[in-house]
Amino acid sequence: MTRLKVLSVASEVFPLVKTGGLADVAGALPGALSRENIQATTLAPGYPALLAKLDSAEPVHRYDSLFGGPARLLAAKAGELNLFILDAPHLFTRDGNIYAGPDGLDWPDNAQRFAALARVAADIGKGAATSFAPDIVHAHDWQAALAPAYLHYDGGRRPGTVITVHNLAFQGHFPASLLAALELPPDSLVIDGVEYFGGIGFLKAGLQFADRITTVSPTYAREIMTPESGMALDGLLRRRASAVEGIVNGIDVDVWNPEDDAHLPQPYSAARIDMRATNKTALQRRMDLEPKANAPLFGVVTRISSQKGLDLLLDALPALVEQGGQLALLGSGDRVLQEAFAQAARDHAGAVGCIFEYDEGIAHLVQAGSDFILVPSRFEPCGLTQLCALRYGAAPIVARVGGLADTVIDANEAALAAGVATGLQFAPPAADQLAYALKRAGTLYQDAGAMRRLRLNGMRADVSWRGPAKRYAALYQEIAAANAGSATDAA
Numbered sequence: 001m002t003r004l005k006v007l008s009v010a011s012e013v014f015p016l017v018k019t020g021g022l023a024d025v026a027g028a029l030p031g032a033l034s035r036e037n038i039q040a041t042t043l044a045p046g047y048p049a050l051l052a053k054l055d056s057a058e059p060v061h062r063y064d065s066l067f068g069g070p071a072r073l074l075a076a077k078a079g080e081l082n083l084f085i086l087d088a089p090h091l092f093t094r095d096g097n098i099y100a101g102p103d104g105l106d107w108p109d110n111a112q113r114f115a116a117l118a119r120v121a122a123d124i125g126k127g128a129a130t131s132f133a134p135d136i137v138h139a140h141d142w143q144a145a146l147a148p149a150y151l152h153y154d155g156g157r158r159p160g161t162v163i164t165v166h167n168l169a170f171q172g173h174f175p176a177s178l179l180a181a182l183e184l185p186p187d188s189l190v191i192d193g194v195e196y197f198g199g200i201g202f203l204k205a206g207l208q209f210a211d212r213i214t215t216v217s218p219t220y221a222r223e224i225m226t227p228e229s230g231m232a233l234d235g236l237l238r239r240r241a242s243a244v245e246g247i248v249n250g251i252d253v254d255v256w257n258p259e260d261d262a263h264l265p266q267p268y269s270a271a272r273i274d275m276r277a278t279n280k281t282a283l284q285r286r287m288d289l290e291p292k293a294n295a296p297l298f299g300v301v302t303r304i305s306s307q308k309g310l311d312l313l314l315d316a317l318p319a320l321v322e323q324g325g326q327l328a329l330l331g332s333g334d335r336v337l338q339e340a341f342a343q344a345a346r347d348h349a350g351a352v353g354c355i356f357e358y359d360e361g362i363a364h365l366v367q368a369g370s371d372f373i374l375v376p377s378r379f380e381p382c383g384l385t386q387l388c389a390l391r392y393g394a395a396p397i398v399a400r401v402g403g404l405a406d407t408v409i410d411a412n413e414a415a416l417a418a419g420v421a422t423g424l425q426f427a428p429p430a431a432d433q434l435a436y437a438l439k440r441a442g443t444l445y446q447d448a449g450a451m452r453r454l455r456l457n458g459m460r461a462d463v464s465w466r467g468p469a470k471r472y473a474a475l476y477q478e479i480a481a482a483n484a485g486s487a488t489d490a491a
């Protein structure tokens, strides 16, 4: 089969710049695809922090004016990553978060910033970089979602297109008055175009125009076609149901490898799982928890937001503490929730520990030192922390939603008897159900044999990108074949 070229378009890429799981996916999928005979290059914005991490960069295309200023397209390398970088200082050279200013508010020109990313993706799709003419443009989330729309309105021969929804809650909705500024044609502001509730919907446009739509788990794919979880895009998704597919994420098993992890005081393997105890002690010390070897330790690594159900955990905390359990929380986000957890740590000194930071190293220690990892999300397109937990021998306790439902096997009677359980699920995502799951976990923890089995099952589960990369490769091949067919029809 021919070696297809794929342009992956994302607003964040691990290890260059990351706010969440999107970066992990954008950073790891290309490497896995190369083993499936797919050559993937990633287009990302030239934020200062990202530019500083490039090993090499050379200009391959120039814009005298791209949405208000001059810009360059760089072909770059960073480690194993092949990149195109949109170097547009008027859009990306600024202090603060990649999406929001120091005041915490979204940058006022986010429409232009990410439309520029998509515009350039479409230009590469049309041949702007002579070294790389993609067969497929693969847009991730709303920030890249206008790419299929630009390619549609540009007309003429175009590459195939895919959009992946990592989180339907973020849609990129902007005023209709920006239409001309975003270089979208006047007739695009219609229901079958980019129009969305009277404005311009970036994600809506991507869902409308991409040849194929994927999301990051089969259960989330089903959920987003329902009015309850479709966030007003379910109608469009149902209309396009035959183009929709759910592909579960993997994790980078080299970055997340307990046998060779520089962040851990004690690396370990499934064969030497008892060695985790040293990491548990280190985590207890790091989080100011009492150094109790036999207290069930529940870890959390998360953005602190309502999506992640951290308020449910606050309400269920008595169930955890009363059975002698400990909580180690690493997270940042919502100020009110953070303060409530800080108060809980004061109220339950030695049993509840929190670090309100974003820290890769501590995230690894939480995975390696906890007995359980809690993911009580209200909704979760895929979720990566439960996959890391499986690989690190911490049993995930998850709400039965989205990708959490698809990746953790609940320790019910049948699964325990068959010896296949990897964690615990609870439903619906509510505090009383979480409290009940915490109690089940406490009981399980007393059964050393069952607990060991659970951990080992998790460590042996395949959470790598190998399977998912095969699915993406097959999808690209299908799109390319259909595209070649339509080109022949047109000739």
Ligand code: ADP
Pocket: 019, 020, 021, 022, 024, 301, 302, 303, 330, 331, 332, 357, 358, 359, 360, 363, 382, 383, 384, 385, 386
């Ligand atoms: P989401 O993208 O919705 O935040 P995911 O589970 O898909 O959720 O991905 C989250 C990623 O971010 C994981 O790689 C996780 O380890 C990491 N992460 C989240 N919070 C923190 C934190 N406070 N410190 C370090 N890593 C974090």
Ligand code: GLC
Pocket: 020, 021, 022, 025, 166, 167, 216, 249, 380, 381, 382, 383, 384, 403
């Ligand atoms: C989003 C989702 C998360 C998913 C990640 C990567 O951030 O919230 O569930 O794992 O994207 O696809």
